[in-house]
Amino acid sequence: MKHYENKQSKELRSGFGAGLVEAGRNDSNVVALTADVCGSVKIDAFAKEFPDRFVQCGIAEANMIGIAAGLSLCGKIPFLGGFAEFVTGRVYDQIRQVVAYSNKNVKICGSHAGISLGEDGATHQTMEDIALMKALPNMTVLVPCDYNQARLATLAAARLNGPVYLRLGRSKMPNFTDDNDTFVIGKAQLLNEGTDVSIIACGHLVWEAIEAARALEAEGISAEVINMHTIKPLDTDAILATARKTRAIVTCEEHLFNGGLGDSVAQTLALHCPTPMEYVAVNDRFGESGTPDEMLTNYGLRATNIIDKVHAVLKRK
Amino acid sequence: MKEINELQTIATQVRRDILRMTTAAKSGHPGGSLGTTEWFTAMQFNLMDHDPAHFTMSGEGQDMLFVSQGHITPVIYSTMARRGFFPVSELATFRRFGTRLQGHPSTAHGLPGIRMASGSLGQGLSVGIGAALGKKMTGDKHLVYTMHGDGELEEGQIWEAVMFAGDKGVDNLIATIDYNRQQIDGSTDQVMDLGDLRAKFEAFKWKVVVIANGNDMQQVIDGMTQAKAMSGNGSPVAVILTTKMGYGVDFMQDTNKYHGAVLSDADLPRALAQLPETELKDY
Numbered sequence: 055m056k057h058y059e060n061k062q063s064k065e066l067r068s069g070f071g072a073g074l075v076e077a078g079r080n081d082s083n084v085v086a087l088t089a090d091v092c093g094s095v096k097i098d099a100f101a102k103e104f105p106d107r108f109v110q111c112g113i114a115e116a117n118m119i120g121i122a123a124g125l126s127l128c129g130k131i132p133f134l135g136g137f138a139e140f141v142t143g144r145v146y147d148q149i150r151q152v153v154a155y156s157n158k159n160v161k162i163c164g165s166h167a168g169i170s171l172g173e174d175g176a177t178h179q180t181m182e183d184i185a186l187m188k189a190l191p192n193m194t195v196l197v198p199c200d201y202n203q204a205r206l207a208t209l210a211a212a213r214l215n216g217p218v219y220l221r222l223g224r225s226k227m228p229n230f231t232d233d234n235d236t237f238v239i240g241k242a243q244l245l246n247e248g249t250d251v252s253i254i255a256c257g258h259l260v261w262e263a264i265e266a267a268r269a270l271e272a273e274g275i276s277a278e279v280i281n282m283h284t285i286k287p288l289d290t291d292a293i294l295a296t297a298r299k300t301r302a303i304v305t306c307e308e309h310l311f312n313g314g315l316g317d318s319v320a321q322t323l324a325l326h327c328p329t330p331m332e333y334v335a336v337n338d339r340f341g342e343s344g345t346p347d348e349m350l351t352n353y354g355l356r357a358t359n360i361i362d363k364v365h366a367v368l369k370r371k
Numbered sequence: 372m373k374e375i376n377e378l379q380t381i382a383t384q385v386r387r388d389i390l391r392m393t394t395a396a397k398s399g400h401p402g403g404s405l406g407t408t409e410w411f412t413a414m415q416f417n418l419m420d421h422d423p424a425h426f427t428m429s430g431e432g433q434d435m436l437f438v439s440q441g442h443i444t445p446v447i448y449s450t451m452a453r454r455g456f457f458p459v460s461e462l463a464t465f466r467r468f469g470t471r472l473q474g475h476p477s478t479a480h481g482l483p484g485i486r487m488a489s490g491s492l493g494q495g496l497s498v499g500i501g502a503a504l505g506k507k508m509t510g511d512k513h514l515v516y517t518m519h520g521d522g523e524l525e526e527g528q529i530w531e532a533v534m535f536a537g538d539k540g541v542d543n544l545i546a547t548i549d550y551n552r553q554q555i556d557g558s559t560d561q562v563m564d565l566g567d568l569r570a571k572f573e574a575f576k577w578k579v580v581v582i583a584n585g586n587d588m589q590q591v592i593d594g595m596t597q598a599k600a601m602s603g604n605g606s607p608v609a610v611i612l613t614t615k616m617g618y619g620v621d622f623m624q625d626t627n628k629y630h631g632a633v634l635s636d637a638d639l640p641r642a643l644a645q646l647p648e649t650e651l652k653d654y
Binding site: 085106107109111112114116117118119120121122123124125126127128129130132147148150151152155156157158 | 428429430431435437477478479486487488489490491493494495496497498499500501502503504505506508509511527528531532534535538
């Protein structure tokens, strides 16, 4: 098992904030917008360094989407930041019309995504955002796994000409990838090679997948671990290669079963390589208040849950 | 630049286009299109600083127009074609499978002159603000125009945008409201009273121009010229353009019946008889 170390737990939204400042230094066309959550989504450093390229929209996400689309016409590369629920679900039609269908170079950056948001409760814990965004033609969907990768994904989004949804969490999570990794949109990251089962994860669940693989190794089960940081366009080659190799798949995500990473993987397998598969995800329910740790544990999104699903899928091989 | 009588001739031909396009397509929105024909004609030919032969998505060095109530594609497309954005003959493809002239404006089919999809109401003002901010950031002194239905003002996003533009002083933006006081389910008085629109915009720190008769070409030109003169002074400008839905055909006027309903093949000649073909010729 390849060794991964949590160098220091950090927030993914802060990785985005760091990446945004770098992107701003790299390209003077990068601009940022927010809806009264500048500090919460870590756009404050960009706003301080580039005040003329920052737009405070107030608590008006729908207007913010339209302004970003308009700015993109003039050659700007707008990154808009807000709480994931309010920059996806609340403004789905705005994104559909003037970003996705009109195919504009707008980057929608949703922080506080998923159940690990914790105490704020279900009103703010979106677990449908991947489903919403991946359903839109032209949209690229990125779900980085830690602080370092959130930074690299932000830089990659700035280089891509087209609509992007970047999903970010609020809470401190293990930071274990290299800060000088290569991040290629649409290219899965093979974290560990294995032969018995494939664990395909995204976001915060990638670290849980690594911990699960470690424990499985002690049981004599060789797990391949893949970080599927790009939900769309999906790296189907990587999925099919690992499916043909291990003949058993477990997907892991901080999202609902419906419309998430697991669904994308299942669709690929059903069409090209039917393979036993299990989901680690939240099944058709809303969240609630609690600490991030309590939420992940009580909603079945821990390494131990992944291990259980691995055992289940291995019985189906 | 056209003389008033030339613009009026174009407007008559545009109205013929609107009726023929919608009846041929057996769908579309003639009412609001007929009501705003003077405005679109004046904008395309006299008021906007733009060049159909050199259309760019960025609109750099040109004025930009975003029509938020995208359902009035008949007048949008006819005036664009008559201005030279694409061949007039293409109007015959309106709403047909494979056309660039989609039912509502789209950027997905490569029609020159369209920069953003619209028709899902309430979004065009925000887009216009973004483009106006982009022009400011890039040092482009040209103007951004938006056009809205009055019923569209019932959308909440409009007021987010109105509040933003007033507060931030987006003064290279001129938003025109087609004040025909009609919408699908009845008059705006019945569906949702618009109240004192001038006072509403002024309360949000906009300057306001009222055009008392938006179906009078001279009044449209004078009012829009006044709006242009008021721009660049720290406030966005709203133009309340009083029009009659269905204007130009007596039995289509003063009713919301033709908002989204088209003339039958039998009724079309009766309407066209009131709008004789001009030297510009039918498509």
